[in-house]
Amino acid sequence: MKIIKLTKADLDNKFKMTINIEKIKTMQENQNNQEQNFNENQPIDNGMELLKKVIQSNEENIELMVNFSHNVEDLANIVGHLESTVRTANYNIKVLEKMKDEFLERFKQLIGTIPKSINAHLSEQSILKMDELSEKLEKFEKKKKFYEKFNLTALSMFVLSVLVMFLCFYFSKQWYNTSIQTKMEIRAELLQEIKNDKKVIYNKSEVEQLQYNTDLINKWMKKNPKDAEKFLKFKDGYEAR
Numbered sequence: 001m002k003i004i005k006l007t008k009a010d011l012d013n014k015f016k017m018t019i020n021i022e023k024i025k026t027m028q029e030n031q032n033n034q035e036q037n038f039n040e041n042q043p044i045d046n047g048m049e050l051l052k053k054v055i056q057s058n059e060e061n062i063e064l065m066v067n068f069s070h071n072v073e074d075l076a077n078i079v080g081h082l083e084s085t086v087r088t089a090n091y092n093i094k095v096l097e098k099m100k101d102e103f104l105e106r107f108k109q110l111i112g113t114i115p116k117s118i119n120a121h122l123s124e125q126s127i128l129k130m131d132e133l134s135e136k137l138e139k140f141e142k143k144k145k146f147y148e149k150f151n152l153t154a155l156s157m158f159v160l161s162v163l164v165m166f167l168c169f170y171f172s173k174q175w176y177n178t179s180i181q182t183k184m185e186i187r188a189e190l191l192q193e194i195k196n197d198k199k200v201i202y203n204k205s206e207v208e209q210l211q212y213n214t215d216l217i218n219k220w221m222k223k224n225p226k227d228a229e230k231f232l233k234f235k236d237g238y239e240a241r
Contacts, residue, residue, distance in 0.1 A: 194201060221228035 191201075221231070
């Protein structure tokens with residue numbers, strides 16, 4: 001595998017050289033066309049004029065050749081630089097391949113030194129500690145299961161107690177509402193029955209006051225019989241109206 005690196009300056013020089021070569025070809029073609037047109041269309045009257053044109057054409061050709069030689073030198077330098085870059089890249093590739101092979105070889109050796117199994121030799125004290133630890137783990141698992149069952153039972157009882165409390169509250173409220181409604185119905189029936197019997201319910205204090213006034217009048221009538229007769233006549237006349 002070969003890696004070729006080209007810098008931006010190398011590409012620019014190569015591009016400029018290609019453009020200059022194209023310019024040289026174009027100028028040569030234009031010169032040939034001018035000479036052909038000149039030979040075909042204009043007769044040569046003066047030898048000095050022709051000589052000047054030939055000299056001018058030669059100078060232009062010489063300038064073009066100089067530029068061309070410079071471009072060729074630049075191209076040779078670029079090719080030499082490319083060859084050097086390719087040689088350096090090939091050397092680096094070989095070095096990397098060698099390093100890769102050495103790394104793989106050392107890695108294989110390292111893998112080969114790793115034991116496939118490890119034998120552990122434990123003392124009796126270590127074995128006893130491991131047995132104790134195993135017993136503790138078993139006890140812990142049993143306690144864990146017990147506490148899990150206990151927590152589940154406690155949670156179930158709590159939910160059940162909340163449900164019972166809710167039901168008790170609900171039924172007590174229903175009973176209270178029913179009892180209040182029953183009392184109101186009984187009271188309404190009793191009042192209706194008293195009304196049907198043309199009876200009236202009075203306040204106890206008013207009845208007691210009336211009884212007290214009646215007793216007081218009776219006592220007064222016994223002590224004042226004459227005035228009592230006048231009072232009874234007045235009472236009969238008042239009630240007769």
